[in-house]
Structures are given as structure tokens and as C-alpha cells.
Amino acid sequence: MTTDEPYRWLEAIANRREYIRDQLKGGTPVFAFSRPEGVLLFGIGSGQSKIFEIYDRHGLAALGHPVDIEKIRQTVIEAAHLEGFNRAPEDVTLRRLLNFSLGTALKTSFDQIFSAPLMVECIFAEVGATQAQDALVRVSFDGTHRIAGQGVAVAHIDSINETAAATWLREQVKPEMSLSQVIVHAHAAWRALIADKAFAPVLGNTTVDDELAAAGRVVECALLDRKITRGSRYRALTAPEMP
Amino acid sequence: MNGDFLALLPKPPPPVALGPGSPPVPVSATTVFAFHYAGGVIMAGDHRATAGNVVFSDRTEKILELDHHSLMAIAGSPGTAIEMARTLQTTFEFYRRSQLQPMSLPAKMRALSRLLRENIPATLQGFGLVAPIFVGLDAVTGRPSIYFYDPLGAEFEAAAYAGSGSGSGSIKSVLHFLEKWGVPKPGEMTLAQGVALANRLLMTAAEFDTATGGVDPAQNDFATIKILNSRGVRSISVAEQAAFWREATP
Numbered sequence: 001m002t003t004d005e006p007y008r009w010l011e012a013i014a015n016r017r018e019y020i021r022d023q024l025k026g027g028t029p030v031f032a033f034s035r036p037e038g039v040l041l042f043g044i045g046s047g048q049s050k051i052f053e054i055y056d057r058h059g060l061a062a063l064g065h066p067v068d069i070e071k072i073r074q075t076v077i078e079a080a081h082l083e084g085f086n087r088a089p090e091d092v093t094l095r096r097l098l099n100f101s102l103g104t105a106l107k108t109s110f111d112q113i114f115s116a117p118l119m120v121e122c123i124f125a126e127v128g129a130t131q132a133q134d135a136l137v138r139v140s141f142d143g144t145h146r147i148a149g150q151g152v153a154v155a156h157i158d159s160i161n162e163t164a165a166a167t168w169l170r171e172q173v174k175p176e177m178s179l180s181q182v183i184v185h186a187h188a189a190w191r192a193l194i195a196d197k198a199f200a201p202v203l204g205n206t207t208v209d210d211e212l213a214a215a216g217r218v219v220e221c222a223l224l225d226r227k228i229t230r231g232s233r234y235r236a237l238t239a240p241e242m243p
Numbered sequence: 244m245n246g247d248f249l250a251l252l253p254k255p256p257p258p259v260a261l262g263p264g265s266p267p268v269p270v271s272a273t274t275v276f277a278f279h280y281a282g283g284v285i286m287a288g289d290h291r292a293t294a295g296n297v298v299f300s301d302r303t304e305k306i307l308e309l310d311h312h313s314l315m316a317i318a319g320s321p322g323t324a325i326e327m328a329r330t331l332q333t334t335f336e337f338y339r340r341s342q343l344q345p346m347s348l349p350a351k352m353r354a355l356s357r358l359l360r361e362n363i364p365a366t367l368q369g370f371g372l373v374a375p376i377f378v379g380l381d382a383v384t385g386r387p388s389i390y391f392y393d394p395l396g397a398e399f400e401a402a403a404y405a406g407s408g409s410g411s412g413s414i415k416s417v418l419h420f421l422e423k424w425g426v427p428k429p430g431e432m433t434l435a436q437g438v439a440l441a442n443r444l445l446m447t448a449a450e451f452d453t454a455t456g457g458v459d460p461a462q463n464d465f466a467t468i469k470i471l472n473s474r475g476v477r478s479i480s481v482a483e484q485a486a487f488w489r490e491a492t493p
Binding site: 049054073074081084 | 252333
């Protein structure tokens with residue numbers, strides 16, 4: 001096939017998009033919440049991590065091929081540390097990292113139709129001094145990214161269900177809820193998305209551990225902690241903080 | 244993808260050769276030291292930076308936290324030393340985040356050696372000399388260790404104490420005496436006793452070295468002191484030092 005004809009190039013890009021979505025089908029969703037305590041990242045993995053620290057105020061939640069997640073993670077970590085070293089940690093912002101580093105790399109990779117694509121869907125998070133300054137950005141494999149509003153971001157393989165989950169969580173998760181309660185709701189949304197079922201209200205003292213542990217899955221939760229005012233804000237949540 | 248932050252940086256240009264006829268560039272003097280106490284390691288320093296006989300600053304921070312498990316005391320040219328500390332801070336964090344594990348203590352020590360070796364041209368020309376002390380926590384044993392370096396990058400582990408800078412001679416003499424005949428020895432002291440000792444050592448150094456800024460407990464002026472133990476790095480605040488001082492000198 002040659003790609004010097006525009007319609008063939010369009011066909012190749014459409015095929016590539018379809019191929020990536022097909023390859024991502026085994027992926028499980030990840031979530032991010034802007035909360036009074038900071039930014040909460042949530043994912044459930046089975047052997048491979050889905051939640052990562054990027055820089056002092058930045059975290060990543062991702063699904064996709066582990067090698068591709070790793071490529072993206074390394075790219076952003078390198079860009080963030082170089083920027084923080086050459087200027088200052090305060091100059092490392094999600095907007096600049098995505099617009100001038102990762103977005104270009106993802107778009108270029110997606111457009112290279114004769115090379116293997118990056119198969120990843122992710123959420124980047126930045127914690128601010130106040131909740132209003134938090135940023136949750138949903139980034140797709142083709143380099144497009146959009147700011148997730150109302151303090152909830154979901155990344156999933158199916159965009160319709162992803163939007164439905166985000167809408168449901170915005171309705172269910174109240175400002176006064178504890179982190180533990182937010183995690184329970186994220187888990188409920190995760191289960192509904194995996195089973196492709198309707199979102200059901202969370203009842204009583206639900207825990208997230210037993211059933212998942214039996215299935216060999218691990219709940220990963222991390223907080224970009226707003227109380228920490230310098231250096232790394234990222235910390236994995238400990239057992240007493242989990243439901 | 245090997246977690247080496249220095250590999251990402253452009254190679255610095257060689258330092259400008261001053262030539263044999265150039266006047267010597269004054270280097271700053273200082274006093275920093277570290278010693279074992281019963282609960283870990285105390286690292287302390289004065290606040291003064293000098294250039295020749297000029298006091299450049301009396302508010303210089305010389306005990307720097309590289310990460311939660313390592314400290315560096317800087318002696319020598321502040322510009323070079325502070326940049327080394329900043330480079331190490333980023334190097335350690337970059338490695339931890341990119342490799343998803345903390346850098347080992349030996350690797351941290353070698354990272355500092357490498358920076359000192361890269362600084363040899365500046366050192367040999369009489370400026371940019373740095374002779375730091377490094378304290379790091381061994382992840383396996385949970386014990387902190389003290390290392391001192393020569394300006395060319397050779398590292399040496401100190402069994403009980405280490406000092407650097409123009410005022411360190413008198414401090415090392417006192418620490419040697421106390422390790423031999425002290426009751427208690429510094430290694431047996433409580434945190435309060437160790438902090439009081441650190442301030443007394445700086446007062447002693449300042450008595451004999453004009454480039455060392457002393458402390459004045461009567462004016463609530465104390466040393467910069469940080470400790471490292473199995474729980475990590477902690478700064479000892481002025482209020483804590485004042486309380487320890489009162490406890491030690493009733």
C-alpha cells in the first residue's frame with residue numbers, strides 16, 4: 001500500500017485507530033478525583049502498576065500496554081526533571097508538560113503509520129495549593145487531551161461508558177465524603193465498567209479488598225497530598241486509609 | 244532509560260584557564276561536621292560564608308537535605324557546592340521516580356564522587372574547591388553512616404565523626420578527645436546532649452577561626468543542625484536547640 005494518496009492515508013489512520021482500540025480491550029479503567037485532601041488516583045491492577053508519581057506535584061494513572069505506559073512515563077519524568085532542574089519545580093506544570101512534550105510525542109507516534117503505535121489511555125494530575133488549582137487531564141493515545149471538569153476524571157477503553165462513569169461519579173461523590181468513601185465509589189464504578197453493567201448505588205460499609213484479592217488483583221491508591229507544601233506530594237495510601 | 248539524570252544534561256564547557264600569572268581566587272571557609280550519637284547521626288554547621296577576610300553572608304545554609312535519607316554538609320566554594328547538592332537532589336529523585344525504587348547508599352556516594360571528579364579542573368586552578376561530608380542511611384541495616392571526601396572525589400567512611408572547612412581542625416580534636424576519654428562519649432549521647440555538644444563545638448571553632456560564624460545561645464542564635472536516623476532526616480529547630488541547651492547548661 002502506498003500512502004501518497006490522501007484517502008489511503010486516511011484509511012490507514014482509521015485502521016490504526018481501530019487496531020489500537022481493539023488492542024486496548026483488555027484494559028481496566030483508572031480514576032482521578034480532586035478532593036480537599038489533594039488529588040486521589042485510583043486503579044486496580046493485576047501485576048503491573050497503573051498509578052505512578054511523575055514529579056513533585058504530578059501523578060499519572062494509565063491503562064494500556066505496560067511497555068507503552070512505561071515509555072510515556074519515562075518521557076514525562078525526564079521532561080519534568082529537566083525543567084525543574086533548569087528552572088525551578090514551580091515551573092513544572094501539567095499544561096506545559098502536555099502541550100510541549102507529551103502531546104507532540106504522542107501525536108507523532110500515532111501518525112507514524114509504519115511503526116508500532118503507543119497503546120495507552122491515561123489521566124495526568126496536578127495538585128494545587130487549593131482545590132480550584134488542581135488539574136486533571138485526560139490524555140488519549142493519539143495525543144489529544146482535555147481537562148476533566150468537576151473534579152473527576154475517568155480513563156477507559158470505551159468513550160461512551162467512560163463519560164457515563166464520570167457523570168455518575170460526579171453525582172455520587174460528595175464534597176464532604178472521606179477519601180475512603182471516594183475509593184468505594186471508584187471501585188463501584190470500576191466494577192460496573194468491567195462488567196458492562198449499570199452503575200448501582202453504593203450501600204453500607206463496602207470494602208474493596210476480599211473479592212479482588214481472590215482474583216489476584218491489587219487496588220492501587222495514591223494521594224497527591226495538599227498538606228505537603230514542598231518536595232514530593234505523592235504518597236501511596238496505607239491500609240488504614242483504605243476502605 | 245537507566246535512571247541517570249546526569250546523562251540528560253548537556254556536557255558543561257571546560258572551565259576558563261586562568262593561567263600561571265593569574266591571581267589566586269579566594270575560596271570561602273566554613274565549619275561543618277557530623278558525628279554519631281546514640282540515636283543516629285548529628286550533622287551541624289555554622290552560617291557564615293567568607294571571601295578572603297570579607298564576611299559574605301551570615302545566613303548561609305550549609306547542611307543540605309539531599310533526600311529523606313541523606314544529608315550533605317558543604318565546605319568550600321559555595322557556588323559549586325550548592326550546585327552539586329542541587330544536582331544530587333534531582334539525581335536521587337529522578338532515579339527513585341523513574342526506576343520505582345530508591346537509589347542505594349553506595350550509588351549515592353559514587354554520584355557525589357563523580358561530581359567531585361568532574362570538578363577537578365576547577366579545583367586544580369584554585370577555585371571551585373569543594374570538600375563535603377555526606378551522611379546516608381543504609382536501607383538494609385537501617386544505620387546511618389558518615390563519609391568524607393577529598394576534593395578529588397575519594398571517599399572515606401568515618402568511624403565516629405568527620406569535619407570539613409577551616410574551623411574543623413579544633414572540632415575534630417575535641418571529638419577525638421571525647422571519643423577517647425569522654426563520659427559519655429559522643430556515640431553514647433542522647434539527642435539533647437548531642438545538640439548541645441554541636442553548639443559548643445561551633446563556639447570552640449569560632450574562637451580559633453575567623454571564617455567560622457559562632458553561635459550565641461543567649462541571643463537565641465544556634466547552629467544549623469539536622470539528624471539522620473532510621474526514620475529519616477529531621478531538622479532540629481531553634482526552639483528545640485534552645486530547650487536542649489537549657490537542659491545541658493542548667
